[in-house]
Amino acid sequence: MLSIKNLKASVEGKQILNGLNLEIKAGEVHAIMGPNGSGKSTLAAVLAGREDFTVEGGEVTFDGKNILELAPEERAAEGLFLAFQYPIEIPGVSNINFLKTAINEVREYKGLEKMTAKDFLKRLKEKKELVELKDGLANRSVNEGFSGGEKKRNEIFQMAMLEPKLAILDETDSGLDIDALRIVANGVNRLKTKDNATIVITHYQRLLDYIVPDFVHVLYQGKIVKTGGKELALELEEKGYDWLTKNEKELA
Amino acid sequence: MDVVSMDKKELFLEQFRVSEGVHGVSKSAELALLELPFPNTREEYWKYTRLTKIQNGNFLLDENPSFEPILTEFGDAFTFNCVNGFFEDSDVKLPIGVQSKVIEEIRDPLVEYQYEFFSALNTAYFTSGIRIKLEPKMKLDKPILINFVSTGNAIQAQPRLEIVLGEGASAAVIINFQNQNATEHITNVVSEMKVSKNASLQVHQLQQSGDDNYLINTTEVLQKRDSKFSIHTMSLEGKILRNNLNIAVDGQNCETRLNGVYLVSGTQHVDNHTYVDHKKPNCNSSENYKGIIDDKATAVFNGKVMVQPDAQKINAFQSNQNILLSDDATINSKPELEIYADDVQCSHGSTTGQLDEEALFYLRSRGVSEKSAKKMLIRAFVFDVLEEIELEVFKYHVEGLVEEKFGV
Ligand SMILES: Nc1ncnc2c1ncn2[C@@H]1O[C@H](COP(=O)(O)OP(=O)(O)OP(=O)(O)O)[C@@H](O)[C@H]1O
Ligand SMILES: [Mg+2]
Numbered sequence: 184m185l186s187i188k189n190l191k192a193s194v195e196g197k198q199i200l201n202g203l204n205l206e207i208k209a210g211e212v213h214a215i216m217g218p219n220g221s222g223k224s225t226l227a228a229v230l231a232g233r234e235d236f237t238v239e240g241g242e243v244t245f246d247g248k249n250i251l252e253l254a255p256e257e258r259a260a261e262g263l264f265l266a267f268q269y270p271i272e273i274p275g276v277s278n279i280n281f282l283k284t285a286i287n288e289v290r291e292y293k294g295l296e297k298m299t300a301k302d303f304l305k306r307l308k309e310k311k312e313l314v315e316l317k318d319g320l321a322n323r324s325v326n327e328g329f330s331g332g333e334k335k336r337n338e339i340f341q342m343a344m345l346e347p348k349l350a351i352l353d354e355t356d357s358g359l360d361i362d363a364l365r366i367v368a369n370g371v372n373r374l375k376t377k378d379n380a381t382i383v384i385t386h387y388q389r390l391l392d393y394i395v396p397d398f399v400h401v402l403y404q405g406k407i408v409k410t411g412g413k414e415l416a417l418e419l420e421e422k423g424y425d426w427l428t429k430n431e432k433e434l435a
Numbered sequence: 436m437d438v439v440s441m442d443k444k445e446l447f448l449e450q451f452r453v454s455e456g457v458h459g460v461s462k463s464a465e466l467a468l469l470e471l472p473f474p475n476t477r478e479e480y481w482k483y484t485r486l487t488k489i490q491n492g493n494f495l496l497d498e499n500p501s502f503e504p505i506l507t508e509f510g511d512a513f514t515f516n517c518v519n520g521f522f523e524d525s526d527v528k529l530p531i532g533v534q535s536k537v538i539e540e541i542r543d544p545l546v547e548y549q550y551e552f553f554s555a556l557n558t559a560y561f562t563s564g565i566r567i568k569l570e571p572k573m574k575l576d577k578p579i580l581i582n583f584v585s586t587g588n589a590i591q592a593q594p595r596l597e598i599v600l601g602e603g604a605s606a607a608v609i610i611n612f613q614n615q616n617a618t619e620h621i622t623n624v625v626s627e628m629k630v631s632k633n634a635s636l637q638v639h640q641l642q643q644s645g646d647d648n649y650l651i652n653t654t655e656v657l658q659k660r661d662s663k664f665s666i667h668t669m670s671l672e673g674k675i676l677r678n679n680l681n682i683a684v685d686g687q688n689c690e691t692r693l694n695g696v697y698l699v700s701g702t703q704h705v706d707n708h709t710y711v712d713h714k715k716p717n718c719n720s721s722e723n724y725k726g727i728i729d730d731k732a733t734a735v736f737n738g739k740v741m742v743q744p745d746a747q748k749i750n751a752f753q754s755n756q757n758i759l760l761s762d763d764a765t766i767n768s769k770p771e772l773e774i775y776a777d778d779v780q781c782s783h784g785s786t787t788g789q790l791d792e793e794a795l796f797y798l799r800s801r802g803v804s805e806k807s808a809k810k811m812l813i814r815a816f817v818f819d820v821l822e823e824i825e826l827e828v829f830k831y832h833v834e835g836l837v838e839e840k841f842g843v
């Protein structure tokens with residue numbers, strides 16, 4: 184589904200991704216872990232099409248399409264979704280109106296008719312229940328005045344509404360209380376099908392008890408330096424990153 | 436004054452003179468015009484608004500305008516039509532307690548025409564005018580709608596409007612500047628509004644007089660004690676569009692609200708000069724103007740709040756915010772406070788920025804096109820100003836226009 188080959192990207196002249204490789208197939212869950220500043224959010228932003236980052240080399244194909252050439256909204260329409268590490272507040276833009284526009288413009292891209300108001304409301308109700316989004320939050324301006332945890336939950340709510348093929352969750356677990364973590368993880372699991380895939384970026388093994396990954400990758404200095412199964416996360420929890428990064432440091 | 440510029444002013448004035456001569460207040464205004472220079476950028480009041488194009492224009496009077504049916508989106512209203520500066524003979528059925536009268540002669544004007552060229556020009560040679568008066572306690576259940584229509588080529592229109600609210604009366608007024616294929620057209624309008632004790636007046640201005648045309652719009656307001664006045668000015672079209680809004684708050688316990696949205700593109704120029712003069716204590720005034728400026732357009736905001744020596748316990752708030760959508764767009768913003776009383780609470784501020792890139796990316800990353808995302812953010816930016824419009828028909832219509840303007 185997603186194939187990243189030798190991806191190099193920089194921001195403000197500073198190289199952040201240094202030849203990254205990753206293959207993701209439909210139905211899989213991949214966890215990406217790694218120390219602060221290693222480039223996890225940068226990878227997510229480059230995939231989503233943020234223009235501040237310059238792709239210096241490599242290729243990314245999503246269902247066979249070169250997505251690096253597409254605008255952010257086209258990538259979204261192709262089925263990519265990014266839940267931001269730091270969701271921003273957009274006062275004056277209503278969550279619901281914005282989602283309605285997003286859904287309909289994605290449908291337009293795919294050559295489908297607009298969603299009827301009835302179907303939209305049905306989906307809204309269903310997904311609100313799925314992530315147990317407090318009444319009222321959906322009607323407010325995007326994230327305005329939301330608590331940290333509410334913002335994260337709103338990201339998952341939007342994901343549920345948009346039903347992407349590939350969702351990238353950038354530290355969606357940070358800032359969530361234990362119950363919220365369970366609800367969000369449960370939401371993600373229930374949305375999982377054999378046709379979609381998820382990338383979970385996290386620092387904590389705990390989330391991976393709820394969203395069980397097929398693969399765990401360690402990102403360090405803009406590269407994936409180790410890949411393993413879910414037990415790798417446990418090992419990292421115990422030993423930290425030093426034992427993995429020593430090698431790289433010596434090389435540097 | 437050098438000979439050349441005097442000649443130019445003379446030539447300009449010549450186009451407005453009336454052969455039968457003028458009398459009374461109009462005569463004094465005519466005399467004032469002889470002394471007043473044609474506005475130029477050396478004057479503080481016109482510093483950023485260059486009027487050469489107007490000065491060099493050849494304008495004609497259209498004495499027999501055709502009053503074709505005028506369509507508006509404002510629903511049921513007491514409607515007055517004014518085409519090219521001439522009010523149509525009105526057959527509006529007004530309720531008892533409301534009168535409308537043609538202004539034959541100007542009496543007790545609020546506007547200080549002695550000091551301002553275009554006010555003097557209108558006061559001397561106004562084309563036609565009406566006075567609408569509400570008796571004390573009269574409350575209208577429908578808005579009063581004034582349609583100022585521009586049509587034809589190189590026409591000058593100088594209408595005059597007076598609205599007088601008796602004690603405890605209340606009304607909503609829509610002043611709709613509308614274009615019907617006019618080119619090189621100038622409207623120089625003076626509106627005077629007297630809001631008596633305990634009265635409440637809501638004014639809504641929609642300025643769409645065509646991007647080929649000039650509008651100079653002077654509004655003078657006098658508020659007496661316990662009165663409420665609000666004005667919402669939406670500036671959308673116009674080659675040069677100048678609003679002079681002067682409000683004298685001459686009584687205690689008044690509420691005054693000035694809101695404005697200007698959306699300009701191409702080579703449009705919009706200039707809002709507002710002046711709130713707090714003469715008496717215990718009043719609140721609040722001003723919020725927002726602008727979106729695209730292409731090579733220019734906007735000017737100059738808002739002054741004056742608090743006179745005895746006007747204690749005044750709360751005055753003033754804000755002007757702008758978004759520039761292009762590198763060639765310009766804004767000159769100058770909020771001013773002049774305070775001579777010590778027990779007051781006043782604040783003012785001005786900001787200028789671009790559309791929030793992060794917000795744009797957030798919306799686009801969810802599948803919203805760049806165009807729609809920009810539209811959403813523009814709408815969000817002016818949202819709070821539009822939210823304050825109580826007259827729903829006006830609010831909805833304007834919301835639609837905001838989206839259209841930048842919907843390309
Ligand atoms: N816009 C930017 N301008 C300059 N440097 C940037 C920018 N964005 C990211 N960086 C730098 O790129 C590096 C990688 O940042 P990134 O946010 O991808 O790390 P991360 O792995 O997500 O870290 P964390 O675990 O703290 O979220 C950091 O050194 C960061 O300072
Ligand atoms: Mg990060």
